[in-house]
Amino acid sequence: MKPGLVCKNLTKRYKNGPMALDNINISIPSKGIFALIGRNGAGKTTLTRILATELLPSSGTATINGIDVVNEAGRLREQIAILPQESRAVQWLTPRQSITSYLLYCGLSLREADSRVLPTLELLGIKKNENTLNRMLSGGVKRKVLIATVLASGSKVLFVDEPTTGLDPISRSELWTVLNKLKKDRFIFLTTHYLEEAERLADMIGIIDEGKLVALGTLNELRKIVKYGYSVRILQKGVSVRPRHGKLIVGENGFKQIITTEDEADRLAKRFIRDGTRFSMNPISLEDIFYYLVKKPIETGEVEEDEGGW
Amino acid sequence: MGRSKLSQLWASVLINAIYSMENYPITLVNTFMAPLSILIIITLVSHGTLLSVGLSGALIMTMVTSGIGLQADLSHLKNDFKVQDMVVSSPTSAFMYMLGMAVSEVIFSLPAIIILTILAVLFIKVTIIGAIVIFAVMALMFSFSIALGFFLSTYSTDIVQNYAFMGILSIFLTTIPPVYYPITYIPLPYRYIAYLSPTTYAAEIIQSAIGYLQLSTLTLAVDWAVVIAVAAVLLTLSIKKSRWRES
Incomplete structure (x- = not known):
């Protein structure tokens, strides 16, 4: 076209x-x-x-x-x-x-x-x-x-x-x-x-x-621009998490989101299930891409990038 | 003028006059209240001696306030409804938009113009040439005020500010200057201040045409020159310098 x-x-x-x-x-x-x-x-x-x-x-x-x-x-x-x-x-x-x-x-x-x-x-x-x-x-x-x-x-x-x-x-x-x-x-x-x-x-x-x-x-x-394909959202506060790969975003409301690879999302999901932590896991949405590219959440919040494990 | 150009002109007439009058008939009354009320006061206070001058003043006021009113209407449509943004992106040019809006103001003022014209025919004795002079001056005053209104509206950002500006302009162009009364009523040293308003020159021409003032040829020539020049300058300014497509 x-x-x-x-x-x-x-x-x-x-x-x-x-x-x-x-x-x-x-x-x-x-x-x-x-x-x-x-x-x-x-x-x-x-x-x-x-x-x-x-x-x-x-x-x-x-x-x-x-x-x-x-x-x-x-x-x-x-x-x-x-x-x-x-x-x-x-x-x-x-x-x-x-x-x-x-x-x-x-x-x-x-x-x-x-x-x-x-x-x-x-x-x-x-x-x-x-x-x-x-x-x-x-x-x-x-x-x-x-x-x-x-x-x-x-x-x-x-x-x-x-x-x-x-x-x-x-x-x-x-x-x-x-x-x-x-x-x-x-x-x-x-x-x-x-x-x-x-x-x-x-x-x-x-x-x-x-x-x-x-x-x-x-x-x-x-x-594809975002090198990570999955988003994991932790639906409760106070959960300590350090993803091995990806980006950890902490919103102003204290809730955490990890944008990461499929394997890491899978690993985190297993850990959350074992610990009884409420979470959701999805392929990344436009909102996730937007947050990732614009570097900060729409509401002011902190952005952390981490490559280590916990 | 092609059919599409007529459509564009008609669009402004519909939005700003026909639909407005159709949906809010009270606006019709408003257009002739101001000039008529001042005419009544002037006539009563002067025991009728200034009826003809007052009538010519009311006609000038109607034409000038139409143009000033255009400023408020355009600003309202531009800032509060974003109509001008939609029109700028349409095939309608700035000139056609202004022309349509100008025609809409004439239509909106028709009730006042008709009433005042009937009164003028009844109470003012004027020759054919005098009538032509009055019509020409009114047309120039209307052009001047429309151009002024359009020019100012394209720069306006706030309707509240606009209404205030409209009130001030109306007072300085029609209420205070010798429009409803002869300039000879003003003591000489202060008379020169009155000449700061173009409506003073227009009123002099009309008061001369109805036989109320005796003016020298030179004074009349100056009056005409000023009225024509002011209208021409403002029309040029409104076409060349109005902010249509922003830079």
């Missing part, structure tokens, strides 16, 4: 500010979901805004489906739609009015815009709210209205910055189903704090930390 998004040495430094993006290099396919994950302030939104032609980079280049985000922004804007971070449904509009007006901004005729409203609302399960003022809707439905607004555009490239924030687990799962359907014939650039969301949806994942892209690949490829 030909590359859809290509970034070469993309850098952004705000005036008198820190380096927000530092030489980002990406080359990923033109269809499917790319999830960008990172801590708050890591550079996710800056990268999203540059690619969505809202913000100019300081240096470097980026193209989407061969179209330059800086020099051909006008052409690119005919193919993209963005759901910005912290966007809210305009409270004095109804869902129908929200979608219609956005589609008009996209250049559709009023008739065409009108015809797209109901199918999109139906897709997200909020058809019955069509003519209710947005301010009267629950937080989750308001979020769905925003998502419906960009989906209705039919854009080949969608930027969705933390789209499921504020959605309950069922609504979130429903949206995942929708995004999974949509990704078959378009490119979705997703930023999220929910690692499970990225794990379930993304065909490609990027991990960004302090403006640097520290990992890029499929989940399986990311697993």
